[in-house]
Amino acid sequence: EEIEKGGYDHFMLKEIYEQPKAIQDTYRGRLLADKGIVKMSGIDQNLEKFLNANRIIIVACGTSWHAGLVAEYIFEDMARIPVEVEYASEFRYRNPVITEKDVLIAISQSGETADTLAAIKLAKEKGAFVFGVCNVVGSSIARETHAGAYTHAGPEIGVASTKAFTTQITVLTLIALKLAQEKGTLSQSKYHEYLAELEAVPTKVEKALLSNALVEEISETYKDSSNCLYLGRGYNFPVALEGALKLKEISYIHAEGYPAAEMKHGPIALIDEHMPVVVIATKKGHYEKVVSNIQEIKSRKGRIIAIVTEGDKAVKELADHVIEVPETSEGLSPLLTTIPLQLLSYHIAVMRGCNVDQPRNLAKSVTVE
Numbered sequence: 001e002e003i004e005k006g007g008y009d010h011f012m013l014k015e016i017y018e019q020p021k022a023i024q025d026t027y028r029g030r031l032l033a034d035k036g037i038v039k040m041s042g043i044d045q046n047l048e049k050f051l052n053a054n055r056i057i058i059v060a061c062g063t064s065w066h067a068g069l070v071a072e073y074i075f076e077d078m079a080r081i082p083v084e085v086e087y088a089s090e091f092r093y094r095n096p097v098i099t100e101k102d103v104l105i106a107i108s109q110s111g112e113t114a115d116t117l118a119a120i121k122l123a124k125e126k127g128a129f130v131f132g133v134c135n136v137v138g139s140s141i142a143r144e145t146h147a148g149a150y151t152h153a154g155p156e157i158g159v160a161s162t163k164a165f166t167t168q169i170t171v172l173t174l175i176a177l178k179l180a181q182e183k184g185t186l187s188q189s190k191y192h193e194y195l196a197e198l199e200a201v202p203t204k205v206e207k208a209l210l211s212n213a214l215v216e217e218i219s220e221t222y223k224d225s226s227n228c229l230y231l232g233r234g235y236n237f238p239v240a241l242e243g244a245l246k247l248k249e250i251s252y253i254h255a256e257g258y259p260a261a262e263m264k265h266g267p268i269a270l271i272d273e274h275m276p277v278v279v280i281a282t283k284k285g286h287y288e289k290v291v292s293n294i295q296e297i298k299s300r301k302g303r304i305i306a307i308v309t310e311g312d313k314a315v316k317e318l319a320d321h322v323i324e325v326p327e328t329s330e331g332l333s334p335l336l337t338t339i340p341l342q343l344l345s346y347h348i349a350v351m352r353g354c355n356v357d358q359p360r361n362l363a364k365s366v367t368v369e
Ligand code: G6P
Pocket: 061, 062, 063, 064, 107, 108, 109, 110, 111, 112, 113, 116, 159, 160, 161, 362, 363, 364, 365, 366
């Protein structure tokens, strides 16, 4: 096992650090930025299904569901296709309206999650076209779907999902870009900018990983907290949910993710000097609005850990701690902002003496309902 961990203390940390390569493996052969094309056989062979779809329904559980939420923003923004994101467990039991004009995308790292599998079977019975985004090759979900795209993240051992999440987002971004180009919903300059930026993501993830020492230092300050709030807007709202999930999964600190603007409808009541608030406040994506959310937290003495774009000034003046990530296109920012949140949960869990790779009560793959 020590050899498998490749010199890292835990699989989770190894997998966090594998992300630049995993993302590259995911787009290799698919993203041809110099030619301006995205090639994905599962989409190419079923293009009409996607182009004629009334809507896309995404089903998933856990972290994969968060990747689905990011995809909702990406698909609607880039390809102008309506998207609904569903917990597989709710979808399958609520007699959902599904038609032959619907495309269902199931996202699953393991490809074995029982609820997701059941949702797929239901959608197939109703005549929908079902597409899988899985990591494990030959898994049940990969076999049960009509077509699909693998994430190629390599084996993920840590129960808390890290590289599976960022590679799922990578695959879904490729699909959205491909459909956007077919439909003409993105300007050519925007489309090419996205291709080039996506190609640059692995290098930028490397840079984001350089925050590790700083994140470790910040973790020391907050390791004994009982609660933590995560806020983000737009593309980074699902990242806030995922950051909170990571913290609760492995450190057992109660954490909640919220859309920043919803703070005033509830969570603001919880803010005092004992409440750390992690705010994703990157440039682009409603930056000024997030800055005013930060001001509201500060005036209530909340402790602010902000994820900002390199070179940021305004947030630096307000926050207790700032962690920088490189600048990128708005739609790709979750691939970078997620990184320090993964590291934060990792370090806090280690400092609390938790079993990082195998947290209590959780399983890597949930094959029961
Ligand atoms: C479990 C795992 C999570 C994972 C979820 C969905 O809860 O602990 O890390 O996100 O299942 O799993 P899947 O394999 O379908 O992505």
